[in-house]
Amino acid sequence: MRKTCIVTISLCIISIATYSQELVGSRITIKDGWDNVLRSVDLNRGYDLIGTYRGWDTTAIYIAGYNKTNSSLSTRKVIIGNPSLGSNYLMVNLQTGNVGIGVSNPQYSLVVGGVAHFLGSDLKLSAPSADRGNPGSARALVHYTNNTLHLNFLDDFSGGTIIGANHLFVSPQGNIGVNTMTPTNKLDVNGTIRAKEVKVESGWADFVFKPDYQLKPLSEVEQFISTNGHLPEIPTEKEVAQNGVSIGEMNAKLLQKVEELTLYLIEQKKIIEKQQQQITKMNTEIQTLKDK
Structure with missing residues (x-):
């Protein structure tokens, strides 16, 4: 009798393993056969929760991979x-x-x-697409057209963009501040700038050499300096300390003064040459008188 029971149980196990038999509880079905699926059954609607599917990627385990009934009721x-x-x-x-x-x-x-920590060495963004979210949707980093990388795309962050501990700031108006958070110009630098060359495009002072330019008499310049303590049309030390100077404008002003100085020298040269001629004439006359 005992041997008969053992044989019967063994045959049952073999039968379950060989055929697609289902062990159905009140809500859970485990099926072993064509597919290996943990399935939920609710009012004759089957939801495949987790399993492998023959004909799909056989190396994958799918979670909620397939729902065979009304899609409006599916997981x-x-x-x-x-x-x-x-x-x-x-x-x-x-x-x-x-x-x-x-x-x-x-x-x-x-x-x-929460906080995302990427252990890889790169953060890769796909090529530009037509959909980059909606304006104002906090697009911090965007791979845009012409293979460009945008920080704070289209000023989604209305307060501006900061790099480092306030080392570099780009305002919503497009002003850039280096070590300053309140740039009022296209570039404000709170510190020393070192460069190989600076190119400034501004007006120049060649108008000094035009025939209609009114060169101030040196006596008038002398009086202005005595009264004000600086050259005409040049800012004072106090003004420079308060407002700084425009490199382009100041270079043009300094060139103007150099050109004016050149005109004064030319004028003085003419006077000296005339005086030299007079001296030479006088010396000739004196020598003539001595020879008599």
């Missing part, structure tokens, strides 16, 4: 972890394909509700 999300216990969970929206880490309703392909 919509896969959650790993327990959202009610905090943000340490992962959610996949099966309708959109979006993945949320600590986020229950991700609106993009990947949304992380």
